[in-house]
Amino acid sequence: MNQSETVSSLVQVIIAGNRKAAPELAKKLLQSGMDAYEIVTAACSPAMERVGELYQEEEYFVPEILMSAKAFEAVMEILKPLLLEAQGQYSGTVILGVCEGDIHTIGKNLVATMLEAAGFKVIDLGKDVPVDRFIDSAVEYDADIIGASALMTTSMIAMEDIVDRAKTKGIRSKIMVGGGPVTQSYADSIGADGYGKDAKEAVDVAKRLMEG
Amino acid sequence: MSGGIPDRVPVSIVSSAWVFSTYGLDLQTAYKDAERMTEVWRGFNRDFGADAIVLSLSSTVIPSYFGTTWKFPKSGFPLLMEPAVKEMSELEELQQIDPSKDEQLQACYRHGTQLVEEFGDERCVWFMTTGPLSNAARITETEFMMECLIEEPDFVRDLFRFSVDAWKIAVKPILEMGVDVVDFSSSPGSPDLISPRMYREFFWEFDREVIQWIHEYGAKAVFHICGNTLRIIEDMAKTGANGLSIDSMLDMSLAREAIGKKTALVGNLDPANILMNGTPDDVIAASLEAMKIGGINGGFVLAPGCDVPPTCPRENIAAMINTATEYGGYPLTY
Known part of the structure; x- marks a missing residue:
């Protein structure tokens, strides 16, 4: 899997609410040299935005959106220490x-x-x-x-x-x-x-x- | 609720928290004092004269038995602090409920017996409580339960089974004393929280089981789910419930269209915007409209859409009840 494929997988697993796979993919992206802030903007933000849309479209309800949030949080757990340097953003x-x-x-x-x-x-x-x-x-x-x-x-x-x-x-x-x-x-x-x-x-x- | 058209639209407050607060009972201690609770309902019956006398079991009682803790604000509803079950493994360690060991259940039984003896012939004794699936979200905690609905479906079924069994044990003596209606909530099943698919998959069977069990004792079954339940109202009716208690945001004419004539509707005055913050004239207008839409051919009980805030003014409750007694005579002519 190249970097952009890993980004799309991360988007998908956050949308699917898979809180085990999401942080693993984030680690992989960090290893491949992508910086934490870019992971947030390229994967986390669009994924959560899509989750918000799915909720508004009545495809998703609270349990689904909650699990996506958990997957997102699991990613943030890994990224947060690295993001602290980027506070100005x-x-x-x-x-x-x-x-x-x-x-x-x-x-x-x-x-x-x-x-x-x-x-x-x-x-x-x-x-x-x-x-x-x-x-x-x-x-x-x-x-x-x-x-x-x-x-x-x-x-x-x-x-x-x-x-x-x-x-x-x-x-x-x-x-x-x-x-x-x-x-x-x-x-x-x-x-x-x-x-x-x-x-x-x-x-x-x-x-x-x-x-x- | 038996089908057929009564003399007029019945009206019920379906709330004890408001009645207790209004008559000076502290919600934290009220539920332990059978005599005071009965006294208060005697006062309510004298002052307001609604058709139903409500026997209630506080939402905190069954979850507290298993270890859930609460905070009781001066006004407003109790707040859950720590749930009894924080991890799945803790469910297995719970001992099933023994009503003889619970002061509030015992008080509820004594209070209920007094109400049935005193009002059973002239009024409808309406038992209202949080249902087993609402309790499940208070034995655990709503967010945890929502997670488990996706990741641990078997645990959710075990939890529901346990909570339904506990509820039946606690409620059986109340059915045996001869209450007329058992009205319970199944709040976490609301489409505001979970998908209709999930309601059908996890909740529906338990709701039906509880309703069939209530019927075995000859009582009528009413159940309530908060929020806009239009998308599951047909499923709710298929449980065999005699009445569905519905919230104010539900369009009652669409609900009636969806479920047909067999099931009664109970509701659906807006507890916040109309009953708490509105004027008596607002309440009268909303009550007239609700009766016209919901009860044109019977099958309707005028009531608040959800629990009534303790701060709601008493003139507004009086306005709701008086509108049914003055204008609710069948056929509706206003």
Whole structure:
């Protein structure tokens, strides 16, 4: 298998969610002299973008997209130490978390993976995150974007507080929201800068927010 | 739900969390106190007068028995912290449930017996709980279960088998006391999470088994899957369920078209946008519309589409119930 064939195989196994084969192929590419950043842009990003499309086309559902994310993460595990040298190439920094009172992390994790695949630096605060932690972390990391997720209506209401607190504190981060009960009109009503209805859209929104 | 057209559209709140919060019960301790729970439903029946008195078993009880831990926020639903089963091998080590050793199950049985004795003749006693396949995602954890659906299908079947068996053991005394309806959820089967193909392959048979088992005791079976279930609604109806409880994003006229007249629909007011954030007038308008679409010829119970947030205002619940009692008389004339 030559290098370009190995790249296409890597794309295929990430799409197929094969988390055993994916890191092996990445190692092979490194051995053949390809650099880590190029592996991300030539294989990981297009693979995860295709996964996002398959989800939107209703070919893929959560288990399939989750396994692709795992395969991608297994590749990143190998590439990350090598990518640290290339920090300047991040397209932006995103603070990500699930609102307080909510522990539904699947959607948030997929967004994190897709953002990483698209070249963003992701600071993942995890689940059940209080409003202040979003804000404090955004300040600490000088984040470009805060991404807040919720699956439950009872926790979704914290998004409004995040927007308000960010305004009062005068931080520069743009705010995007998403998750089960969240809609574009809800996002507009609380003054959020962006809304993504799924992980793929979230990446598109993040890219748009970076353009100003 | 028996087929045929009743005097009017029945209405049910299908939620205990809201009722308990509204009547001042703390959700963390409520489920241990049979007498207080019965007292609260007596109050709800007096103040709101819905057709169904809901006996419920909290979503935390069965998973907690096996070791899952939770955090209870001041308002809102319990949050899963650590699942009982984090690795596949841990499933085999679990001892099957023994209801005599569980305080909350015992309280639920006492509370249920009190409700059936007190309301059994005049009201529908509607037992509502998380179903065995929802519990499976709380004995393990949803994301882990999703991974296993692809990589470890045999484990998923073992997990479902174990969870269905546990559920039957826990629920049997409730069926024996003579509740009218058993309403359970099968939430991880939602097309918002998994493909219709996967639903048919892993979930459907267990859902059908549970429904047949409920029927053996003479109760009606209702089951609920969250989200837009249109793509699996025919499969859901083929389980033999008497009623399908449906979420607000499902187009009820399309659902009715897909399943025919035999199966009742239960729903589908939007718990967040209408019941929690809407005005009583919004609730009345949504209720009238739901009855017209879902219940023109019977086979319909007006209810929230999914669990009602504890912060939902009581005027809105009253508006839902009053709309059914005032305008729901058959034939619908408004």
